Every structure is written in structure tokens, then in C-alpha cells.
Amino acid sequence: MTPERLRALLAEVAAGALTVDDAERRLAWEPFEDLDFASVDHHRALRQGFPEVVFGQGKTPEQIAGIAARIAPRGDGFLATRLADDAAEMLAAKIPAIELNPLGRTAYLPPAEPVARKTRGSVLIVTAGTSDLPVAEEAAVTAAAFGNPVERLTDVGVAGIHRLLARTDRLRSASVVIVVAGMEGALPSVVGGLVAVPVIAVPTSVGYGASFGGIAALLGMLNSCASGVTVVNIDNGFGAAAAASRINLLPAS
Template sequence: MTEKHDPIESLLKAVKHNTLSIDEAKQQLSHYDELGFAKIDLHRKKRQGFPEVIFGEGKTKAQLIKIIESLLKHNEIILITRIDKSKANAIIAHYPQLEYHTIANIVCTPIDSIEKTEHYASIICAGTSDLPIAEEAAITTEVMGVSVQRFYDVGVSGIHRLFAHIEAIRKGKVSIVIAGMEGALSSVVSGLVDHPLYSVPTSIGYGANLEGVTTLLAMINSCAPGTSVLNIDNGFGGGYNAAMIVKMIESH
């Protein structure tokens, strides 16, 4: 068995051998970066395997730029969710090394620069109206270093479209199903695969959909086992959880 790398021990050895100054070591050991309006969690990657993710909604352009500066200073991967076009353009102008995904409303480290897993997650989207949430899930998964296969517009109103891709979906190690309306796609897929499935209800639907509450309740009440349900429109959560599953599989 491969011996686990101890970052603290490596840090102490670097100080001992004068390849790292005491001030540099103190900075690396710091638990967070104090920005006044935010405390950037610098140990998130050590605790959870992935750096702190920035929720873009509600933050100013200036705040976002300062937070990114802190993360880049510590060589962290950047993932900003729920970012509108105006803020995204300001960030890209300041940090042209990042990229903006318009459908997902995400700014991140370039996807192609991140090494991906051999196994993949299946991202399954019911309809075109659900694409922003599906892409939020897909991009999150990819930024976390996990390969994805996208299967879009395969909702139950034309279920033959799903069956045309079912073998490829089954080859994934985890599925994320994104659907609005009555959310039936989640139960259908869960009954056809032998791996974990994360359901993401969207707020897409007519009046009695209640902005996704009906979909959420339908998915929670699914009779198909092996399903975990995320919050309404939480594509990020679905992608994050799916990435953890695949990375855990490949680490063993």
C-alpha cells in the first residue's frame, strides 16, 4: 500500500532544510485569509479534498476579485458559481487565465487544464429549459477533476430518447438527473442503473410546480432505491457529490 503524504511533515522538513522560510511556513499553516469582508478558508482542500468554492450571487465585483486573488495566491483551483455576465466579464478582464461558462453561470480554472478521472459521471437532463442547472452540475464535476458524459433532452415525454443512451449512462459510476415539472425522469433512471444517483429538481414548470417544490417532493417520494435528492436548482451540489463518488472509487 502506498504511504500517505503528510503535508505538515513535509512543511516542517522544508523549514529544517532551509528551503522554506518560517514566514512562508506560517502563511501555509494559516487556517484562513482575513479580507475583512470575508475569511477565505485555506484548509478546505486539506479537509475535504477541494478548495473553497465561491458563491457569486450577492457579492460585488471588487469582493470577488479580492477573493480570487487570495485563492490564486495559494495556487488553488477557482470555481465561482451563480455569476452573472457583468461580474463574469469584470473578473475575466482582471484574470484572463480563467474562463466563463455562460449557460452554467460559472467562472473557473480552464477545464482543459485539469486532469480528469478515467471513470465518468453521467449528467442526465430532462429538457432544454433545465440546461443551466445541468451545466452547473457538469462544469462543477469537471472542475473537480472528474470526467463527465452529457445526456441532454431525454425527458419522459419522449422516453425513447433516454433508452437510446441507456448503456452509456450505465457505464458511468454515478448519475446526476436534472429535471423540472413532475421530476419523473429521476425515478425512471434510478430503476435502470446499478450505481448511486443524485436527483436535482429544478424550478421549471407551470403554476402547480410551485417553483420546484412539486418536483422536489416527487423526487423525495421516489419508489426507486439508490436515489439522493438535492435542493431545488442545486446543480452545484449534485456535481460536487458525484465528483466525490468517482474520486473515491479511483483512489482505491
């Protein structure tokens, strides 16, 4: 249940179009649902503005589809991340309207009645290299699903910094910048030194042996000398987009 649906329900009660008992029954059905293998949180949207997001890694296709079957019919939208190919195929077969992003390994079903959200501006997602795109696309799909205008700036890492410097106008026009980089993780520091808005750094596991699966990039970003740079976990595009949304989305009036 979203805040908008709750207000609509309360308005029906106030107008006499819905009895208190009927409203109570609707609300009693909402908090969570026990599926044996999962407890689906149906009040996540009411608390946080978007329904529970399903993390697909480690779940079977049947489990993911079972959770989707309980969330999607409510009309508030559905998002799953870290999907294996077989899970994505099962979701597409069961929910034809779902939008798959194979590169980002996501599945997104828009809400039945899209809500126009007020934002401070756009979320710009910057990638150091093409190898960082899977994590960047996870962030892009998530940010868009949460109601943000999303822009992308790809393959502008420090190995050819002129590619970034030629596009500083795009950096400065964003309200929040998510920077996705592997290897030594230097790009967020560069971006942090060029903009006056929040920069969320995402280390990726891309790199040779001494990158230690993203730990080198993580430590480099945590030790950034540029102010305003915060860091999420390795390969956590979803977490970066969720944080960016909390910064960028304005409260409903």
C-alpha cells in the same frame, strides 16, 4: 493548500531544503484570510480536496473579484458559481486564463499544476429538457473542476422516454448519474430503475404554476420508488456535483 502541496512542503523539510521556521511561516499564512467582507478559507483544499468555491449570488462583482484575487494566485484553482454577467466580465478582465460558462453561470480557473485524480469512472449528467441546462451546466463544470470525467445526456425527459431508452448503454457505463429535471420531476425515478449506480436527483424550478418553483419536482424525487436515488435542493447543480465527486473520487494513494 492542497494535500499534494502540503506533502511537498513536508518533504522539503525532511530533506533539509526548507527550515522548520520557513515551513511554519508558510503554514501560518494558510488557514484563512480576513477581507472584512469575507473570511477566505485557504485550508478547504487540504480538508476537502478543492479550494473554497465562491457562491456569486448576492455578492457584488468587486467582492467576488476580491476573493478571487486572494485564492487564484496560490495556484490551486478557483471556481465561482451563480455569477451575474457583470461579475463574470470583471473576473475575465482580471484573470484572463479563467474559463467562463455563461449558460451555467460559472467561472473556473484550472490549477497551475493539475493533479490527476483517481476515479471510479465518469459522472453522467442527464437533463430532462433543454430548459434544465443552466443547472446541468453548473453541475458539469463543478464535477469537472473537482477532477471527474464528465459526460452529458440532454433532453431525454419522460415526454419522449424513447430518447432515454435508446441510450441506456451510456447510463450503464457511468459510475454516478446526476439527473436534472423540472416539471413533475419523474426522470430520476426512471433512471433509478435502469442503473445499479448512485443516482443524484436535482429538481429545477422549471415548470408551470403548480410546479411551485420546483417544489413539485422536489417532492416527486423525494418520494421516488426507485432505490438508490438521493435528492439535493432545488436548482442545486453544484451540490449534486460535490456529492457525486465524493462518491466517484478515490483516495490518493
